[in-house]
């Protein structure tokens with residue numbers, strides 16, 4: 001155990017920067033492109049039928065990029081991912097559960 | 113072969129109880145002392161809640177009684193429940209037992225964040241006093257501990273009673289979240305070398321899972337309470353049907369919290385029993401691994417059963433069936449636990465002391481409560497039982513006969529360790545029998561009354577129902593129990609006045625706390641132990657681990673504990689907590705006080721941040737031991753962010769639920785402006801780039817560049833806020849106010865809370881930037897920047913979700 005921990009320790013304390021400035025800037029470019037795509041999807045009528053899934057994929061990708069690269073989860077100890085991941089999943093669970101249960105309870109919205 | 117156990121007590125300077133005068137308790141950050149403070153406070157509130165209960169029982173003893181008015185009765189049942197749950201059982205389980213026993217059991221010198229620990233306590237105390245002060249200003253809260261909407265709306269309950277309740281609970285929630293975050297990080301990261309998860313004492317497992325539950329359960333409650341406060345103070349309609357909303361939303365938010373909460377109350381009790389039953393049966397715990405997994409499973413499932421409190425609300429057959437099923441499934445891991453305890457006692461060589469008696473009574477009573485729980489997990493049956501005394505019987509068996517009895521077992525068990533004194537066994541047996549008989553006399557007949565139709569939460573009943581006999585019987589029982597509690601208090605006082613005679617290991621214990629003197633020295637362990645198996649101390653005393661036991665002493669940890677550096681006491685926790693209380697007082701009394709409170713909070717946070725020179729450094733590096741693979745503060749930060757995700761999830765969920773249900777326009781579809789928001793989104797994304805560049809610069813030691821990037825990040829944050837201010841004013845001009853329609857209230861609340869986070873982030877980053885001018889953020893403290901950065905990026909990812917879910921998807925209603 002203690003040797004394993006020691007090697008993890010070494011990993012945690014590696015002084016090497018986790019990614020170069022170049023990578024950070026590239027990520028920023030990708031984020032911008034994805035955002036432009038989202039807005040494009042919003043305005044183009046042909047995309048309307050698949051707007052929701054498409055937006056979910058695009059914003060999901062942005063979310064993941066920021067978390068992995070800017071918040072360093074890709075480089076840091078995986079324990080951090082193990083903490084954040086489940087809590088985030090529970091958050092998504094709450095949103096979906098509330099939407100389903102209360103949509104049933106309240107019936108069709110008046111404006112629909 | 114026996115190992116030398118330091119049987120001589122540590123007296124004088126090094127005994128944690130003796131160090132310093134009375135005032136030193138105000139600034140203490142020692143987990144043992146904080147535990148004692150929690151214990152005393154909770155016992156005090158237990159006295160109050162007990163008196164409320166006895167008065168209610170007198171009122172109910174006879175039909176058509178007028179001892180208490182209906183109004184006073186409502187205040188008492190509300191505050192009795194609220195007090196027992198939030199101010200007694202929860203702080204006893206986590207705050208008291210968690211603090212007193214957990215760090216010792218994992219072989220740590222303290223919790224991960226000692227000052228945060230003190231902060232949790234002071235917030236708890238002030239929050240509790242704040243809530244109780246309601247009685248001085250026109251009566252106590254009176255809408256039930258569950259505070260069902262829309263009874264809690266200002267129209268139905270005017271005055272300040274519910275205000276005290278709701279704001280008090282928000283304050284108490286802060287305390288619970290901070291405390292649990294601390295415990296979580298401590299257990300994840302501070303265990304003694306060699307103590308893997310599967311070697312942790314079961315008590316620690318239970319504290320771990322209970323802490324996680326607090327972190328996931330309190331954010332939805334806080335959101336629910338914020339809506340309530342908004343409804344009451346600024347006239348929004350989150351829970352009122354006049355605007356197309358529904359009071360049922362409150363029930364969901366409350367019970368998403370509420371059911372995990374009952375396990376927050378139960379798990380520490382399970383943990384205690386899993387220590388005392390093996391110890392006094394003189395056998396190892398039966399099925400350790402099953403017990404550990406069952407604990408984790410209970411925690412997990414308990415998040416998906418809340419609807420069983422709402423069968424009567426008409427959720428529909430599918431939701432009813434799903435919640436019924438999940439509730440019955442949760443009985444399985446619970447049953448595994450009961451089975452393990454029973455099997456542990458099988459063929460045991462019992463030590464028949466008070467602690468063991470309480471533990472056995474726990475197992476029986478908790479099982480009765482669990483079984484009635486499975487009964488009303490069945491929706492058809494629950495419709496009969498819901499709102500009746502049968503429910504009152506159920507939860508008193510699980511919380512009173514369960515948690516409380518386990519806590520009494522735990523107090524008798526750990527008392528010698530905490531105080532260095534023994535408790536009298538004759539008084540112990542006396543209080544056990546009085547409490548046990550009194551408890552069952554009071555609560556068992558409630559099953560009968562409940563099935564006979566007696567409703568809960570009524571202040572009196574007619575003679576024609578034939579409920580009088582059992583009610584009188586229960587009242588007598590309640591007084592027997594009350595006498596038992598008095599005897600218990602006498603036993604405590606008697607023990608405190610006796611001479612210190614407890615040895616280090618009076619019960620021949622299995623876990624590490626028994627390897628150090630009673631009461632423990634301030635630093636707990638002179639040498640940090642190395643652990644080779646579960647039941648670590650037992651192995652040291654009796655087992656094979658003996659030979660391989662390595663001396664674990666670090667060079668700086670000399671024998672006898674000299675030269676161990678414990679962090680200095682701090683004034684900031686109590687200051688910060690007082691500031692927070694002022695915020696609450698101001699909200700009710702005079703808004704200006706709120707701003708003073710906010711200022712105090714801010715200054716105290718800064719003071720706390722820079723109080724120790726090690727701010728933002730790698731502590732493990734400096735300590736040079738290999739026990740901590742992760743940085744505690746970073747674990748804490750990620751946990752905090754995870755908990756915050758649930759806060760935003762509750763806000764977003766509410767937005768989605770009410771989306772498209774406005775009774776009047778303009779709605780999201782008609783008013784949201786995509787071009788402006790696209791620009792803001794871009795700005796926030798770029799700020800994240802600057803933030804990560806700032807961190808890289810600080811890590812390289814290029815402070816000037818780092819500072820400039822920080823200013824850049826904060827600047828972009830301000831641009832974003834400016835955009836939001838513009839958007840809000842524009843909507844206001846078009847008539848969309850917070851009170852106007854569902855869109856207005858949910859939109860401003862969600863986006864506004866996000867904006868508030870941006871604002872806090874800007875303040876945080878600017879504080880760091882200015883501190884760096886003074887050389888307070890050198891290269892070796894780059895972690896300080898990393899924490900601010902994590903928070904900042906979190907705000908960014910929340911916005912990524914809001915942008916697509918709220919702004920871009922608005923074309924599709926009801927999605």
Ligand code: HEM
Pocket residue numbers: 258374375377378420421439440442443446481482483484485486488489490494497498499503506507510511514515
């Ligand atoms: C086998 C485990 C359990 C099951 C299946 C279960 C089931 C239930 C159900 C179905 C209800 C809702 C009844 C109604 O309002 O109509 C309920 C209420 C309640 N339960 Fe349990 N329960 C269990 C364990 C616990 C534990 C361990 C605690 C606390 C330590 C607890 C505390 C409560 C409380 C406080 C209420 C009433 C809330 C209120 O209406 O004010 N339960 N339980």
Ligand SMILES: [Cu+2]
Pocket residue numbers: 370371374417418420421
């Ligand atoms: Cu429940």
